[in-house]
Every structure is written in structure tokens, then in C-alpha cells.
Amino acid sequence: MLKTERHQKILNLCETHGIVSVKLIQDNLAVSDMTIRRDLKELADNEQLHRVHGGAQSLNYEYQAAEMSQLRQELSHTEKKQISTNEKNYIAKKAASIIQQTDESIFLGPGTTIELMTEFINISRLRVITNSLPVFNLLKEKDNFELHLIGGEYRNKTGAFVGAMAIEMLNKININKAFIGVNALQDDQVFTFNIEEGNLQQLVLEKATEKYLLADSQKFDEIDFYSFYKLSDVDALFTDSSLDLEVKKDYEQYTKIIN
The missing domain is CATH 1.10.10.10 (Winged helix-like DNA-binding domain superfamily/Winged helix DNA-binding domain)
Known part of the structure; x- marks a missing residue:
């Protein structure tokens, strides 16, 4: 046609x-x-x-x-877990593979793909900071991790803590690597559904020495409610292997695409 x-x-x-x-x-x-x-x-x-x-x-x-x-209804955490599960596993494994240095401080944001990362992180000593209750629960039994949960206002939709208290805590923390999931990408804009989550994720990325985004291929050329960051300001974006080659080429003008 x-x-x-x-x-x-x-x-x-x-x-x-x-x-x-x-x-x-x-x-x-x-x-x-x-x-x-x-x-x-x-x-x-x-x-x-x-x-x-x-x-x-x-x-x-x-x-x-x-x-x-x-x-515009935001999907629940349970609903999101049922979407693109194979692709999310692929992305999570790729992203976790770059965590190789012991004693680093990494930030894991909320999101079902980042939750899957916890299965693939194999480091003897690591400091993990998160505002995600599901991520915290997945890591709390790992004795070799120094685990920090950022508190604040709790959002049941995503299992994330946000708001002024969370922002205040993050302002005092140094981060080596940050991993943030996103709802949508269009050109140089990175979107999420909730403004408070977006503001916190923006702060995390600004404070991190290395900044990484995670998004399956269905998130490309889409928009959501709140644009919180520029794709050109991150070090790389992890996605799945089904990303169209032309779409990948379009987005590589902004950052490195790893799939």
C-alpha cells in the first residue's frame, strides 16, 4: 500500500x-x-x-x-506487568549488564522493567537507592546490597514515593548510575504520566554521573501527559531488539540506543 x-x-x-x-x-x-x-x-x-x-x-x-x-487513564502496576513481558526481560538484562563496578551508588526508579533488573544484577557489593517499593521488596533479602528506600508520598498506581520529602532526601545523595523507566518518547522529549514522578526523576537524572533510560519499542513516537527530560541529555537508552531500524536511526541523533 x-x-x-x-x-x-x-x-x-x-x-x-x-x-x-x-x-x-x-x-x-x-x-x-x-x-x-x-x-x-x-x-x-x-x-x-x-x-x-x-x-x-x-x-x-x-x-x-x-x-x-x-x-489518558494511567495503567495500574499490575496491568503494566502483563504488557511486553519478553521485551522487558530483554531490556532489563541488557541494562543490568553495565552495573559491573562494586561499591557504586545506583538509583533504580519505579517501573516493571526496572523491577526485572533486580534479577540480573550480580555484583558482590552495591549501594542501591530507590523510591520504588516493589524494587525495595525484591532486593531487601540480598545481604550484599546496601539498600536505601526514599520515602515520601506513596503512589499506589506505580508503587513509588514522590513529593517534597522524597526530593529533600535525594538532594543530599550522590548517584553514580541512574536507571529510569519512561512512558513515552517523541523526538527529544521523554514523557511520564504523573508530574510529581516526573519531577523526582528529573532530579535523579540531573544528579547522576551516568544517566540511562529504559523503554520498550512500543514507547517510541508516543506522547504522555508530562515531559520531564530531554533524550539528548542522557547517556543511553535501553530498548528491545524489535525496534524498527528507521526509528532507531531517527532517535540516535539524540542519544545512544542499545538494543
Whole structure:
């Protein structure tokens, strides 16, 4: 199918449904999701539709607030654990492999991919700092780790501690390597759902000597509610092996992509 034909079909779907998901477009066009994401980006750049998280919206669509709220709903920790599990394991193992020096201070942020990293960290002595209760629970039995849990306001959706108390504690800590999961990536912008989590993750990355992001290939060419960092300011981004080569090339202008 020619690109112009795909674009017209996507616009027709948007006009028919108002808001469409990448999955709906894929089902109708029988092309890869990465092709669709590139098409949506081009159409949005040409002001032919609006990009929204997980899909696109017609320029003429008058939607109800309840529908938009549902579209932007943050997934629970349990729901996230069921998504892209093979890809997350692949990313977690790759990211953990660069933790090789003993006695380092590393920060592990919240997120199901970073939780999986705990299975692959094999260092005799390590200081681990986290604001994630699930990460803390996975590591608390490892006697060779010096484990620090950053406290604060608890977010049940992600199992993370955030807010002023967490920020105050982090301001006093030095970090060698930071590993942060993200919800979406578009061009040089890195997104998450929650502003408080984004602010804390921004501080962590600013304080870290080496800064690393983790995101499966479905997070590329997407947006979420809050942009908290620039991709060009991190040392590398870990993703899975299914990332489209053209997409990888586009994002390598900002940082090193490891997959």
C-alpha cells in the first residue's frame, strides 16, 4: 500500500471514529505498528490530525471529557506487568549488564522493567537507592546490597514515593548510575504520566554521573501527559531488539540506543 493511500485511510478512520488507537489502524491497514506511528507523526506534523497517547484524534472531533479521561487513564502496576513481558526481560538484562563496578551508588526508579533488573544484577557489593517499593521488596533479602528506600508520598498506581520529602532526601545523595523507566518518547522529549514522578526523576537524572533510560519499542513516537527530560541529555537508552531500524536511526541523533 502506498504511503498516500495509508494516510488517507488513517484520516478516514479518524473522521469515522473521532479517536482511534494504533491497534485499530493496524487491524484495518495490515501494516506494522511502527509504520503507523511514523505515519501518525507525519500527519500530525502536517496538522492533518492530533496525536494522542496510543493513537490519533480527528481535527474535527468534539469529544466528551469522560472519553478523554478514559483515553489518558494511567495503567495500574499490575496491568503494566502483563504488557511486553519478553521485551522487558530483554531490556532489563541488557541494562543490568553495565552495573559491573562494586561499591557504586545506583538509583533504580519505579517501573516493571526496572523491577526485572533486580534479577540480573550480580555484583558482590552495591549501594542501591530507590523510591520504588516493589524494587525495595525484591532486593531487601540480598545481604550484599546496601539498600536505601526514599520515602515520601506513596503512589499506589506505580508503587513509588514522590513529593517534597522524597526530593529533600535525594538532594543530599550522590548517584553514580541512574536507571529510569519512561512512558513515552517523541523526538527529544521523554514523557511520564504523573508530574510529581516526573519531577523526582528529573532530579535523579540531573544528579547522576551516568544517566540511562529504559523503554520498550512500543514507547517510541508516543506522547504522555508530562515531559520531564530531554533524550539528548542522557547517556543511553535501553530498548528491545524489535525496534524498527528507521526509528532507531531517527532517535540516535539524540542519544545512544542499545538494543
